[in-house]
Amino acid sequence: MTQQVITATITILIGVAGSILYFVGTNWLLDRIFPFRDGASPNAARNHRITTAVRPWLFLGPALLALGVYLIYPVFETLRLSLYNRDTTAFVGFDNYAWLVGDAGFRESILNNFMWLLVVPTAATFFGLMAAVLTDRIWWGNIAKSLVFMPMAISFVGASVIWKFVYDYRAAGSEQIGILNAFVVWLGFEPQAWIAVPVWNNFFLMVILIWIQTGFAMVILSAALRGIPEETMEAAVIDGANDFQIFFHIMVPQIWGTIAVVWTTITIVVLKVFDIVFAMTNGQWNSQVLGNLMYDWMFRGFDFGRGAAIAIVIMVLVTPIMISNIRRAKAETKGH
Amino acid sequence: MASVKLSGVRKAYGEMEILHGIDLDIKKGEFVVFVGPSGCGKSTLLRAIAGLEQVTGGTIEIDGIVSNDIPPSKRGIAMVFQSYALYPHMTVRDNMAFGLRMSRSPKEEIDRRIAKAADILQLTPYLHRLPKALSGGQRQRVAIGRAICRDPKVFLFDEPLSNLDAALRVATRIEIAKLNESMPDTTMIYVTHDQVEAMTLADRIVVLRGGNVEQVGTPMELYHKPANLFVAQFIGSPAMNIVPVEGSVANGVASVAPKGGRALSAKTESGMERLAGPLSLGVRPENIDLVDEAKALFSGTVTYAEQLGEVEILYVDIGAGEQPIVVKIPGYHAIERGRGVHLAPQKGAIHLFDAKGNAVEHQIL
Numbered sequence: 030m031t032q033q034v035i036t037a038t039i040t041i042l043i044g045v046a047g048s049i050l051y052f053v054g055t056n057w058l059l060d061r062i063f064p065f066r067d068g069a070s071p072n073a074a075r076n077h078r079i080t081t082a083v084r085p086w087l088f089l090g091p092a093l094l095a096l097g098v099y100l101i102y103p104v105f106e107t108l109r110l111s112l113y114n115r116d117t118t119a120f121v122g123f124d125n126y127a128w129l130v131g132d133a134g135f136r137e138s139i140l141n142n143f144m145w146l147l148v149v150p151t152a153a154t155f156f157g158l159m160a161a162v163l164t165d166r167i168w169w170g171n172i173a174k175s176l177v178f179m180p181m182a183i184s185f186v187g188a189s190v191i192w193k194f195v196y197d198y199r200a201a202g203s204e205q206i207g208i209l210n211a212f213v214v215w216l217g218f219e220p221q222a223w224i225a226v227p228v229w230n231n232f233f234l235m236v237i238l239i240w241i242q243t244g245f246a247m248v249i250l251s252a253a254l255r256g257i258p259e260e261t262m263e264a265a266v267i268d269g270a271n272d273f274q275i276f277f278h279i280m281v282p283q284i285w286g287t288i289a290v291v292w293t294t295i296t297i298v299v300l301k302v303f304d305i306v307f308a309m310t311n312g313q314w315n316s317q318v319l320g321n322l323m324y325d326w327m328f329r330g331f332d333f334g335r336g337a338a339i340a341i342v343i344m345v346l347v348t349p350i351m352i353s354n355i356r357r358a359k360a361e362t363k364g365h
Numbered sequence: 366m367a368s369v370k371l372s373g374v375r376k377a378y379g380e381m382e383i384l385h386g387i388d389l390d391i392k393k394g395e396f397v398v399f400v401g402p403s404g405c406g407k408s409t410l411l412r413a414i415a416g417l418e419q420v421t422g423g424t425i426e427i428d429g430i431v432s433n434d435i436p437p438s439k440r441g442i443a444m445v446f447q448s449y450a451l452y453p454h455m456t457v458r459d460n461m462a463f464g465l466r467m468s469r470s471p472k473e474e475i476d477r478r479i480a481k482a483a484d485i486l487q488l489t490p491y492l493h494r495l496p497k498a499l500s501g502g503q504r505q506r507v508a509i510g511r512a513i514c515r516d517p518k519v520f521l522f523d524e525p526l527s528n529l530d531a532a533l534r535v536a537t538r539i540e541i542a543k544l545n546e547s548m549p550d551t552t553m554i555y556v557t558h559d560q561v562e563a564m565t566l567a568d569r570i571v572v573l574r575g576g577n578v579e580q581v582g583t584p585m586e587l588y589h590k591p592a593n594l595f596v597a598q599f600i601g602s603p604a605m606n607i608v609p610v611e612g613s614v615a616n617g618v619a620s621v622a623p624k625g626g627r628a629l630s631a632k633t634e635s636g637m638e639r640l641a642g643p644l645s646l647g648v649r650p651e652n653i654d655l656v657d658e659a660k661a662l663f664s665g666t667v668t669y670a671e672q673l674g675e676v677e678i679l680y681v682d683i684g685a686g687e688q689p690i691v692v693k694i695p696g697y698h699a700i701e702r703g704r705g706v707h708l709a710p711q712k713g714a715i716h717l718f719d720a721k722g723n724a725v726e727h728q729i730l
Contacts (some may be wrong), residue, residue: 260450263417268464268515269438278463282454 048091055087099105104344110337114333117333125338135339138322142346145302145318148232150295152239154288157246161254162276163248174251178244185304190219190236193309200223227315234316237305246291253287256281288358293354299348319343321351367428367518367552368393369414383409385576386423391569393428396545396553400563401599405488407556410573414554415521428518431542438467443512444521451496454589458492478652482510485547486540499555502533506544509544520548522555526562544567545633555617560600564588572596594722597647603678603691605647605716608663612640618730621717623647624685627662630730631717639725645718650678650693652714654722655700661707663690670702681706689726700713 063076063083096350114121129135160177164170180188197207201220205211210220226228257280265279281288303320310316312325319339327336369391376384390629392399400408414419414425418438432440443464458479460501484488486506496504505525511522514621514629526534527540534666542565545553554730557563564584572579572587572595580592584600589664591597591605597606612621612631619640620626633640658664665683677693679700692708 118623236422258448258450260446260448261452264444264450264452264511265447265463266417266443267415267437267442269467270463279452282452296437 051091056084059083065307072194085118090319093320107337107340107344110333113334115332115334117342125334127333129338129342134317134322136313137316138319140287141316141318142300142302144231145235145238145299146296148235149238149242149299151294152235153242153295154246154250154292155250156239156243157291158250158281158288160243160247161251162280165254178246179245185238186308188241189305189308190239192233193224194232196223198225206331224290224310224316225314229314231309234305234309238299238308242295246295249291250284250287253284253291257283280319286360290354291348291359293350293357296350297354298348300343300350301321301359368426369552369554370426370429371410371414371423372426374410374413374425375404375419376413377421378633381438382421383576384413386419387578389578390553391476391552391580392703393552394544394550396555396566396568398563398567398570399554399556399573400558400560400570401559401579404575405573406559406576407573411444411521411523411554411556414519415442416440417444433520438464441518443517443519443520444523445505445508445512445525445526446593448519449496449528451504451507451510451511453496456493456495457488457510458494458497460507460647461511464511464515476518479510480512482513484555485513488511502537503530505529505537505573506540509541509712513544519553520551520553520662522553524556524558526557526559538562538565560602564600570600572599589658590724591647591716592662592724594645594647594718596717597724601649603650603693606653606688606690607685607718608646608648608687608690610717611646612642612644614638614641619727623663623683624687629715630660630728631727633727634723635726638726639719640717643720645722646710647716647718648710650691650712651707652655653690653692653694654705654707654711655692655694655698658707661711663708665690665706667700669705670700672696673698679706679709 042167060079063072063079065076065080091183111125112120112122113123122250152160158172164173164177167173183191194206195208196210197205198210198220199207202212205214206221207223209223214220223233261279261283262275265275270278301320303324306312306316306318306321307324312318312321319342323336324342325327326332326339330336369389371387371389371391374384374387374389375382399410401407408546409418413420414427416432416435416620420433420553424428427440427442439564452463457684461479461482462475465478470478471622477664479492480489483492486509488503488506488510491499491503491507496507499507505528508525522541526537529537541555545551545566555566567584569581569589570587571581576597580596582590582592585595587600591600595670597608608623610621610623612619614620614637617632617637619631619633620628621631621640621657631640650681663681663683665681667679668689669680669684671678675696675698676693677696677698679698680689682689684695690708692706694700710730717727
């Protein structure tokens with residue numbers, strides 16, 4: 030333990046010192062090679078131009094390198110792996126993709142992912158918007174907001190553990206420790222093994238992600254709502270709009286851009302969903318999703334070709350949403 | 366088309382009272398301006414009339430109906446906001462139509478009213494534009510157009526010109542004056558801190574300070590007969606000169622003199638004792654003449670002179686630690702800094718205020 034703490038501290042110190050050394054050092058070197066500050070150098074103006082052109086690249090260099098090694102390179106490597114057989118010994122072309130199309134597990138995952146995609150972003154954005162609007166009207170709004178936001182601080186796996194207790198199943202007649210079954214039994218019904226009920230179990234898993242993402246949606250939308258000029262709402266009051274009409278005709282259109290960004294951001298999270306399914310059902314009982322399917326093939330089946338092919342499919346699905354999101358965010362910031 | 370009657374209107378936020386019982390009678394078709402320094406409660410009063418603020422006491426009658434509990438949209442009012450408050454996601458046409466749609470007016474009626482308002486305000490070419498594609502002046506006109514479309518009985522303006530630049534402000538001020546002329550039956554209430562707007566637009570001005578009405582009157586009444594020191598100094602630019610004087614009464618005639626200066630004789634019908642003791646003498650810069658030493662009430666040195674061509678504004682130090690006296694004289698005098706001058710206020714233009722700051726009606730003998 031002590032050994033680990035010491036190692037960690039030393040690593041941090043070396044990292045920080047190394048970074049400082051890099052920035053100061055390269056800067057110093059640049060000024061040495063292209064001097065312009067003393068004014069005596071005959072090429073002062075030209076050197077100044079060169080240093081201003083080079084310096085950003087020097088300072089961005091480490092970040093670009095890290096992004097290249099850990100983000101760009103893996104994309105191409107994954108693409109390459111997906112065109113090879115299970116242990117990357119033979120080129121198989123698009124065989125892995127052809128297999129995907131025919132695979133029942135893959136089709137189940139696509140269908141489930143699609144359901145997640147329909148339900149989770151919509152529900153999380155809707156509940157987040159409701160929470161943002163309603164918490165602004167009550168005196169304990171800030172407490173309510175903290176409570177709604179709190180799940181954001183819990184890891185997906187942690188959240189899954191919590192919800193495993195909520196959905197916990199004990200045989201009929203014995204004491205139910207899961208709150209959902211306890212409630213169902215109290216109402217006089219039979220207890221159910223919720224996460225093992227095909228089709229419906231998907232929705233029980235979605236609830237977990239909605240529970241987590243509502244806080245995110247609420248915080249962003251709450252800030253957007255605050256940005257709506259008060260006077261436009263007062264003008265609408267004078268124009269005779271009631272609370273619902275003000276909400277739908279005046280408030281929502283003014284934060285429409287933000288709603289779209291929140292919605293698409295959650296969409297990306299949903300497409301990548303893995304931990305919740307992994308921890309709750311591990312894809313059993315027809316609850317498989319792409320993320321977990323990829324993990325299964327990659328690290329359980331050790332079929333790098335098929336795993337990589339699934340990864341590429343996920344990336345292709347996420348990319349357009351990401352691009353639209355970035356465009357919208359850019360337009361949003363340019364508008365002001 | 367509607368009168369507005371305020372009786373004992375109070376507004377408090379918790380312990381803090383903003384309006385301390387306002388009584389006001391606004392006749393139908395009148396253009397009334399609320400004016401006063403920041404925080405005097407003028408906007409709060411306007412918002413109370415609009416129904417955007419609930420009053421904590423008193424009644425607001427619009428057209429003879431107590432409106433305290435009537436929602437803003439049913440009061441027959443329209444309001445033009447300082448920030449225009451246009452709906453940013455709606456075109457000019459939709460902005461103007463919104464209120465009518467909310468009240469489910471028939472489409473032909475909506476089109477007719479928009480066409481009329483757009484015509485009055487020369488907005489017809491911009492009807493399909495979004496507010497962000499309009500200039501500040503055009504946005505302000507849309508805000509006014511939106512109000513016109515509601516065909517209100519009472520038109521409320523909350524500092525509508527303060528976001529415009531100086532030239533546009535003058536032009537829009539004239540447009541509002543024209544609008545008022547073209548709608549003789551519509552009562553208009555206008556809030557501003559700019560006394561020029563107040564003087565040029567108002568039939569009557571209400572001067573507010575600290576949540577109380579200081580004076581209500583026509584612009585000329587306020588200028589010539591301010592009821593107290595505050596109004597005297599608030600209306601007019603440069604502000605009225607105030608000089609402390611000492612009054613004493615003997616044989617039915619009061620003698621009023623600045624410290625170490627020549628005395629004036631004065632009389633009042635409202636109780637001679639009000640002219641005894643410490644008083645304030647007020648005189649507007651434009652009512653002071655340059656005179657011979659023998660006739661002077663004040664003498665001093667010009668410490669600063671602003672030559673504007675048509676007029677010249679002198680700052681005269683009369684010693685005795687008093688504020689310099691500001692004098693506005695025709696520009697051709699061309700008096701320079703450092704000159705000694707002798708000043709006398711014009712007889713009919715002297716204002717006297719008692720120790721509490723209230724004006725004392727009087728004659729200078």
